[in-house]
Amino acid sequence: MSSILLQVIVSGLLIGAVYALFSSGLTLIWGMMNVINFAHGDFVMLAMYTAFLVWTAFGGGPAASVPIAAVVLATIGVLSYFLLVRHIMRGPMLAQIMGTFGLALLLRYSAFWYFGANFKTLPDTLLGPPFVFGSIRVDAPRLLAGTIGLIVTLSLHLILTRTALGSRMLAVSEDATAAQLMGIRPEHMQAAAWALAAGATGIAGALIATFFYTSPTVGETLAIVAFVTVAFGGFGSVPGALLAGLLIGVIEAVSAFMIGPVYKDVIVYTLFVLVLWTRPQGLMGKA
């Protein structure tokens, strides 16, 4: 295998881990509450601006911006739940879709108003030089984002499957009334799910900001990938999002390199449709 092709695969895996990272929040909300958060991309956008503000305020890198963005976004997640989602969940399905979609537009145009339309980037020297392994180069911000992407998705999975909090959250998602009879408050668990999901999204955004541009519409560009990743991996499945993210990253990179960048979407979406055709629940979703 040529060293360039190896570099293509490594680049694909890294971007795939990032796809997984910013998709896990979306899949978590779905798994917990059967609500699609159309504002997800704009949550990522807010986290990216948070990282940018942290840097302009005191020159802080990811060590500062990641925890700050996680807290800020978790707060926004909880607020969104109590002020909006809790109410629209009682409405018809269409109200739920339009509700979070409205939230998306509100956040996007607030960003236009407050930050302006200009693109921002963090300095590319923030994390030091790339790592070089033979002929393979791994850019430090992507490596960090990819690694933390793996850690966060695995941690989310462990929280859901191995902790009491996770069991309670799953109980609420399976049968809120029965869970209530067992002494679990559904609203608290759902708020916790929003905090976890938005917090993970905050981490994702702060990391993506280290190697991507930030603009009010960046959420639109990223959200499409997140929706495909989640549907591919199986709605509600965090490991599914991880697997799907990595697969999409590598397939995109290899097909763009071998066949051409304009064809990569055709190839990814063809595979996507084929997977849904044979497994409508996605790779790792529950049937």
Added chain:
Amino acid sequence: MFLQRGVVAVLGAALLALGTAQNGVAQQSVRIGAIYPLSGNAASAGSSSKAAIELAVDLVNHGNPDLKDVPLADGKGLPGLGGAKIEVIFADNQGTPAAGQNQALRLITEEKVVALIGAYQSGITVTTSAMAERHGIPFMAPESVAANLTERGFKWFFRATPVAGDFARAYSEFLKEQQAAGQKTASIAVVNENTEYGNSVASVIKEQFAKDGLNISQVIPYSANTTDVQPQVLQLKEKNPDVVIFISYTSDAILYAKTMKDLNWKPAIMIADDAGFNDPSFVATSAGLVEGLVNRSSFAVGKPGSVSAVINDLYKKKTGNDLDDPSARAMQGMLILADAINRAGSTEPAKIQAALKATDLKASQVITGYNGVKFDDKGQNVLASSLITQMQGGKYVPVWPKDKAAGELKLPYKGW
């Protein structure tokens, strides 16, 4: 209540009297519709153009003593229409041809504009100008360069900017000169976004270069607003061409600059076809990654006191940024439109159309580096021209042709 109404009526009458007393003739404003990407991924470029158009309108409506040569910049409004002021109604094309078309229809039918200007992206200028054509409203395209825009047999379409063919010739001559000076230009790659703008410019470059015996060895079209450009850069790295020409909007331009550094690859000569690479937010975020990048521009800031310098200062005061090339061309388009409406002495579309056809501005009367403005039968400005600039120390400096250069061309491309 009656008293209040009375006061309002008296005040209104007084204001009216004041307005008419100033000019002798009742003032009415001339409404022009401007369609630009104010949201979506090209919003940063669109809002720069919006500010430049506002500045042009401000010059006509309020004037500036340092700009005597620029037609109408004496602050008397449009003398041909009794000193009427210009009012611009901006509309957001949201970066999609369909939204642009809807906005054009709204501006024409609801806002009753007498002319349209826009729409930045060539692909959107296609649909918006078709709407103007159908309704018989003059359309000014100050910055869209796709070749076919003037090949549609439209009667109401006027384009002030130089077009793809002009740049392709400029790039070709420029590269041949570098070749003669000993630079390697044996293999050339073209990387283009695949909407109207990128595709048409790429194909015109391919034709021109084939005619001139320059070897394009690699063409990489890609979808704009992509999440990742690593595969494209790796395709370049694999073939390692001597020259790369990028045709991209802002978001992708930023990613290319970053990714080329990450993957440590650069050509000996890197050329950017304006657009994203001239966006002030590209310069602000990425100038340090693209030192020595060759670009094209129709606007260069001249000596202090020159028209371009005065305008750049005004623009900087308004926005905090230097006036970039696409925005300067947008501003020029608005000034041409104002000049034509003034000469038409009417807001009737047919008279404005006739005045646009008769436009004859000299090089000294334009704010861009055009040799003047004169439209041919297809509506193309035959005096439009552009020069080649190079990123030097965080700024684009005109370097070619020699008679318009303000700095020395430095090769090879340095990058970061």
